Amino acid sequence: MARPPSRRPGYDRKAQYGLFASYVVAVSGALAGLLLVIVATFDPTGFAVIRATVAEITRPASITMRQLVSGFGTIDEQIVAYFRAGSQNAALRRQVDTNRTRLIEAAAIEQENIRLKKLLQLVEAEDGEVVAARLISSTGGSTRRIARLAAGRAQGAYPGMPVRAPEGLIGRILTAGPNTADVLLLTDSQNIIPVRRARDNIAGIATGQDDGSLEVRSLNAGNNPFRPGDIMVTSGTGGLYRPNIPVAIIVRSDGDKAIAVPLANPARVEAVIVQRPYEATVTPVGSPSPTESPPSASPTPASPAPASPASPSPAP
Amino acid sequence: MIPEGPRLGGDPSAFRLKGTPIVTIMIGSMLPILPIIAQTPILPPLGLLLLLSWRLLRPELLPAWIALPLGLFDDILSGQPLGSAMCLWTLTMIGIDMAERRLIWRDYWQDWLIAAIAVIFCLTGGLWFARLTGGGGSLPLVAPQIIWSILLYPFVARQCAWLDRWRIMA
Secondary structure, three states: OEOOOOOOOOOOHHHHHHHHHHHHHHHHHHHHHHHHHHHHHHOOOOOHHHHHHHHHHHHHHHHHHHHHHOOOOOHHHHHHOOOOHHHHHHHHHHHHHHHHHHHHHHHHHHHHHHHHHHHHOOOOOOOOEEEEEOEEEEOOOOOOOEEEEOOOHHHOOOOOOEEEOOOOEEEEEEEEOOOOEEEEEOOOOOOEEEEEEOOOOOEEEEEEOOOOOEEEEEOOOOOOOOOOOOEEEEOOOOOEOOOOOEEEEEEEEEOOEEEEEEOOOOOOOOOEEEEOOEOOOOOOOOOOOOOOOOOOOOOOOOOOOOOOOOOOOOOO | OOOOOOOOOOOOOHHHHHHHHHHHHHHHHOHHHOOOOOOOOOOOOHHHHHHHHHHHHOOOOOOHHHHHHHHHHHHHHHOOOOOHHHHHHHHHHHHHHHHHHHOOEOOHHHHHHHHHHHHHHHHHHHHHHHHHOOOOOOHHHHHHHHHHHHHHHHHHHHHHHHHHHHHHOO
16 A cells, blocks of 8 residues: 555645644654652642542543442352352352351450540540542543542542451542542552551551552561461551451462452442541640640640541641 | 434534544543552553544645643543653654654554554653653553553544544534
């Protein structure tokens, strides 16, 4: 096949100038794009207004489609569940029986825990749920792991708030628009979570790997105490994430780090819960509160007030 | 399905003639609003594939600078840092223009090769820009996306050709 008609303008002087001008625009535009990326390296959440506006426009479409395909992602599980249904049923019955006694024990321990904390005058903020919403879309073509939540500032979801599902932690809110918010998922490499092993208190740091897994490193350099099957939960260190939210399960040990898979799969969860950022409050034993702070101020270490509901604007 | 033949004396509207490629590329860029919560970059850059298809099918239709607004639109929806596709897509268009001056004979395989190089350039460039702005990931992360985007190109080009027939028929 011969070459298709080219955009070579021939002897037409006007067309030549037009072509030249279009290249000037293109090259300067490409440089402007580069400049925008450089601006974004210093301010990654800049231009959030533009994104939020477009997110508002695409929100109804995403929500509608999400409702149409809800349950579609678990279709393989539902088919597999038909096989071995009988034996599985018996095994699950036995498991339920053992779990029931464990639950009763756990409830008793929880009661005891509350009593002991009262004795120590340790006060914890309540659960701090802000809103429950659905994840409606994500950056499926990009290497960033950001999902879009169908709730925003109007519903009380602000940047920096942690997001969890019943199964475990999902991530934290990166930017928020009026009715949508962008959630930085656990598996993004920008998301760093202080964790601890659930059965003992060995602390570690979980970092996303962008490919659906996390790497967990021990705080003690040089050794890797984590073994496959270990469950990691948030430790609450440094605030933001509440303690004891399930995060991930270790699948493989890889030198001085361990590879883990998140317990909550954002593609499978039905709804997620936006929580208030966690602030650890410690009450010194026996000392009365030195000054009466106004109720609108952020909680001082001595005040037994829960995390102030009036100021949900933490630093991300 | 073959589109209906031309009606005698009919002329397609100017918007249909000029706007069809732009509208289809923008619809392609809107792929990330699908309700898929992806754990890895799985969706092919459909906007880019459509841009390449239109550009290689109809060289006279899209000027090089058209990639600027289309890239901006793609950036807003894709979650990449703003300016990433603007820069990469425009450079790709300029690169295709330069390549076209060198090539005398063209066939389907060359178009596919050009599109493959463009896809590799844009996706690795996008990864690099995402890393600049705080993201992470390495080349193996985008390799599957690159491979099936290249494999998807002939299909997209075919759909573009089909749309092109509809475009110029009244």
